[in-house]
Amino acid sequence: MSLDERAPTVARTVSPPVPARGPTPRPAxxxxxxxxxxxxxxxxxxxxxxxxxxxxxxxxxxxxxxxxxxxxxxxxxxxxxxxxxxxxxxxxxxxxxxxxxxxxxxxxxxxxxxxxxxxxxxxxxxxxxxxxxxxxxxxxxxxxxxxxxxxxxxxxxxxxxxxxxxxxxxxxxxxxxxxxxxxxxxxxxxxxxxxxxxxxxxxxxxxxxxxxxxxxxxxxxxxxxxxxxxxxxxxxxxxxxxxxxxxxxxxxxxxxxxxxxxxxxxxxxxxxxxxxxxxxxxxxxxxxxxxxxxxxxxxxxxxxxxxxxxxxxxxxxxxxxxxxxxxxxxxxxxxxxxxxxxxxxxxxxxxxxxxxxxxxxxxxxxRSNDATAIGAAVRKEGRPGDGLLYLSGQQRILTAANPGDTRFLTDLALAQDPVSSNTLAGIELPAQDIAARMLDFDRIVAVRAVGVHSPTDPQEEAKTSTLRRHFREYGTTHVNGARVTVYVRDHDPSAKDGPRSNSLGARGGVMR
Structure with missing residues (x-):
């Protein structure tokens, strides 16, 4: 075989074709x-x-x-x-x-x-x-x-x-x-x-x-x-x-x-x-x-x-x-x-x-509040027959998801419940009626939202003024977004233990 015949073979052996580099794969x-x-x-x-x-x-x-x-x-x-x-x-x-x-x-x-x-x-x-x-x-x-x-x-x-x-x-x-x-x-x-x-x-x-x-x-x-x-x-x-x-x-x-x-x-x-x-x-x-x-x-x-x-x-x-x-x-x-x-x-x-x-x-x-923990605190602090008070009435929604938390308490200000009144928080009694009902109870569990502006309507003024004049704070439980406070009358025997305060973690009862 001549040199000219071998040349193409050598060229192919020494310089093989280099495959072109494809583009970077893209997601489909x-x-x-x-x-x-x-x-x-x-x-x-x-x-x-x-x-x-x-x-x-x-x-x-x-x-x-x-x-x-x-x-x-x-x-x-x-x-x-x-x-x-x-x-x-x-x-x-x-x-x-x-x-x-x-x-x-x-x-x-x-x-x-x-x-x-x-x-x-x-x-x-x-x-x-x-x-x-x-x-x-x-x-x-x-x-x-x-x-x-x-x-x-x-x-x-x-x-x-x-x-x-x-x-x-x-x-x-x-x-x-x-x-x-x-x-x-x-x-x-x-x-x-x-x-x-x-x-x-x-x-x-x-x-x-x-x-x-x-x-x-x-x-x-x-x-x-x-x-x-x-x-x-x-x-x-x-x-x-x-x-x-x-x-x-x-x-x-x-x-x-x-x-x-x-x-x-x-x-x-x-x-x-x-x-x-x-x-x-x-x-x-x-x-x-x-x-x-x-x-x-x-x-x-x-x-x-x-x-x-x-x-x-x-x-x-x-x-x-x-x-x-x-x-x-x-x-x-x-x-x-x-x-x-x-x-x-x-x-x-x-x-x-x-x-x-x-x-x-x-x-x-x-979150800014924990409705489950608030309801659990009310259930823990309240006794059967205690009064229940929301400061203000709009905070009633914080315990309404689980009715069992408030089942044995009496909502002192409620005139018509939320469902029958087609409202979120129900309709409350006139101011004088709320004050009169509060004086029928020796213990009241009050729910007060933290960081929320309280209205100054007559009902809310009646609640706060009656608590200030006739009750004293017995103990407060702090939860995420609210305070649950127990108020007692002076003649309540349970007051002899003195005031107390505790803090309940953000985790409350299990939703039902």
Missing amino acids: KAVVVIAPLSLTIALGLWGIRRQNTMWGDESVTYQLAHRDLSQIWLTAQHIDLVHALYYAVMHEIFALFGGGLLTLRLPSVLAMSVAASGVGLLALRLAGPRAGLLAGLVFPLLPQVQKYAQEGRSYAMVCALVTWATCALVAGVPHRARWRWAVYGSTMLLACLFHEFAVLALVAHGVTLIVSRVPRPVLKAWSVAAAGVVAGLLPLAICSAGQSEQVSWIGGPVRLRYFLVVAVVGVACARTPLGARGPVRLSALAVPILVLPGLLLLTASLVKPLFVDRYVLYSNIGIALLLGAWMDYFHRRQQSSRNAWIAWTAAVAVLAALVPPSLALRTPQS
Whole structure:
């Protein structure tokens, strides 16, 4: 064989073809949906019973959802009209699955899981699969999301509805099909009917479209849908305006730390060039929904205090989108293994920092009160035949979830119970009758909420003045959110032991 004949063979042996390096694998769409949903369910089920306790707002849900639908509607004419739809839904859920503590909270876990999947899909559409997976996994790790995923209130459901309405908005911009805008409008209206302040997300959506400079037909379609939402919400808003006293508890220093932190972090993330897919940019969607609802509530609070962070829980959609897209951007820009090591170290540090608040959120002390512990303290301190007094009468809801705690005590101020009067706390006797009934008892167990402004109506003045003139404190039990005090008349033989005071842990009796 000649040299010329051997040359091609040698060339192939010495320089074999090098296979081309393929692109970094990206998560499939199914993973973007399933992984966030699974993580949210796992975190939601972790410690969901909170040592078998519930706090005051959950106690209201528990009580009202056990009433008939007609009773729920009649009660809503007096108070809590803004939550009437949620109570009706929970009534049906209780009817199907039983009215226990797990049934009270599981709907919120499932709703937040659906919201996490929606966040993942939003980021996938706007910034790609990896950003979608990261945003969907960040969302359930946020402290506020973990907290309200385990709470028997409407906020998780509102968050899920706003998330999927936002998905419908983003999908409707390029396609412009009427049915997509009908889905968007109906989903937003349902969210607003669950809680009126969901309408602030509608404002954020409008700003997103304006900033994105979408075509005029798109703005027109959104305007028609938004007008339908406002028209559908208007009757509820007008009727509930007459119940504005139910938010009279909002006052004092506004808790802004969480809102300010996530707003600053979100805006900082938005300064980087995040995903640019389609006519709506991710930052143009995420920043308004993160900042505007809370900012509008704060502005309204200059006239009347209204800012409570859970009212705009859905603003966490924005920070999850921005963090997920920013991490994807950092991953794509990393040039060395050192950068990757730094990124992983930072991620581990953040996860480690989330462990203490995650553990704390699953304790009874994580809420402003513990209705179960309050009821247990009343049961422990009261004797059969003692009088029972609530300071004020609205605090009756704190022991109503478990009637066994007060079964052997006489409610001294109650004229008509909550169920028959279609109210949350019942109707109380006139002031002079309350004072007269108090003087018929030698021992009175009084429940007083901590950190709650007490009204100055005649009934409350009669209670406090009668206790001050004719009774003396025998002992006080401190529980999370309340004090349970035993008062005795001077001629009561039990007073010879002298006053006493103790503290009952936040964990009370087991919910029945």
